[in-house]
Amino acid sequence: MKRLFLIYFLISGLLVSYSYAQEKIIDDISVxxxxxxxxxIEKGLKEKPATHTEEFHLKMAKAMSEMHEGGFKxxxxxxxxxxxxxxxxxIENENVWVTTLAKTGxxxxxxxxxxxxxxxxxxxxxxxxxxxxxxxxxxxxxNLKSDLPVGGITHRVEFERTIP
Numbered sequence: 001m002k003r004l005f006l007i008y009f010l011i012s013g014l015l016v017s018y019s020y021a022q023e024k025i026i027d028d029i030s031v032x033x034x035x036x037x038x039x040x041i042e043k044g045l046k047e048k049p050a051t052h053t054e055e056f057h058l059k060m061a062k063a064m065s066e067m068h069e070g071g072f073k074x075x076x077x078x079x080x081x082x083x084x085x086x087x088x089x090x091i092e093n094e095n096v097w098v099t100t101l102a103k104t105g106x107x108x109x110x111x112x113x114x115x116x117x118x119x120x121x122x123x124x125x126x127x128x129x130x131x132x133x134x135x136x137x138x139x140x141x142x143n144l145k146s147d148l149p150v151g152g153i154t155h156r157v158e159f160e161r162t163i164p
Contacts, residue, residue, distance in 0.1 A: 098138055
């Protein structure tokens with residue numbers, strides 16, 4: 001049940017007190033970062049919904065399981081949601097990359113995140129195969145081409161997570 005709520009909150013872009021979701025402010029951008037293992041998504045799919053709210057959460061889990069050609073054992077779904085800090089308006093159709101750096105091994109993976117929209121909420125996400133346990137640094141690079149007519153502005157922010 002907790003996992004389904006987490007999926008909903010990650011997709012809705014709301015701040016969550018769980019260790020899975022975190023917000024940082026860079027310039028005038030609110031950057032929400034979340035990560036869920038494929039195994040957590042699969043567990044959420046197996047729970048039988050008892051209420052309308054749980055049914056909605058199950059729908060979100062199914063949608064996440066099908067994103068980006070689906071997940072796989074050992075994969076983690078990384079998601080970034082962007083909002084204008086002052087207006088609260090979602091920032092859509094931009095270029096967002098995430099680079100993962102394992103602190104316990106020689107692993108560095110970079111993916112351009114795919115734009116995602118579900119039930120009126122927008123974000124960016126992709127599955128990452130993380131091969132080491134322990135702390136990772138997630139470097140988020142955001143190129144807001146809409147900020148300037150030519151070239152855009154690049155923003156960078158980092159998040160740290162421990163992979164069990």
